């Protein structure tokens with residue numbers, strides 16, 4: 061049985077005080093209001109990771125990082141290794157977010173190296189895939205997504221897939237207020253699962269959680285989360301509001 065997950069990608073938002081109070085509010089509401097068994101993962105900035113990890117330790121909430129280095133250790137000024145993330149309580153890392161791919165020119169080989177570093181450090185990965193508007197309009201989106209999966213994940217050992225979660229985030233839906241329709245989301249999620257099944261078999265594919273991300277909010281969450289191949293969400297903007305984020309958690313079936 062695959063896991064339901066609600067992940068909050070805080071991006072570059074919040075000073076220490078704001079980050080701690082957001083995490084405190086979310087933790088309190090989850091404890092008071094949520095009886096389900098979905099995993100809740102908060103992704104603050106690196107500088108808040110240790111503090112938030114300590115704060116949420118008594119709860120079921122988990123924390124992760126939004127990025128990690130391609131190398132294990134050494135003279136890479138400004139970088140943060142997977143092992144360092146694990147050492148401050150991080151359990152997950154987001155790899156391949158479209159903002160990293162486009163603004164920071166991260167290539168498939170960078171991303172494959174980052175995935176490798178996470179697996180080696182016993183961290184789980186939320187690996188993001190998604191097409192641009194232009195790719196969708198050219199009808200190359202299936203190809204693009206398959207290539208994104210193939211280049212970073214298809215060389216893994218089947219056993220390593222227990223550390224992998226996929227997030228489908230159409231680039232045209234991120235932070236734009238445009239969400240994929242239920243049909244569009246289900247179509248791509250089913251396609252992703254089929255690509256994994258073709259390479260690793262049906263059983264493994266049906267155990268992989270595939271999250272939707274891109275302008276997901278309190279209003280559309282229930283529709284998206286009830287789709288057959290959608291196992292939760294990777295939430296940006298709406299994860300910065302504790303009430304909205306926890307309402308989305310409660311929208312998970």
Ligand code: PGA
Nearest residue numbers: 234235274275295296297
């Ligand atoms: P958004 O971002 O929810 O603000 O569209 C999602 C993401 O980038 O993970």
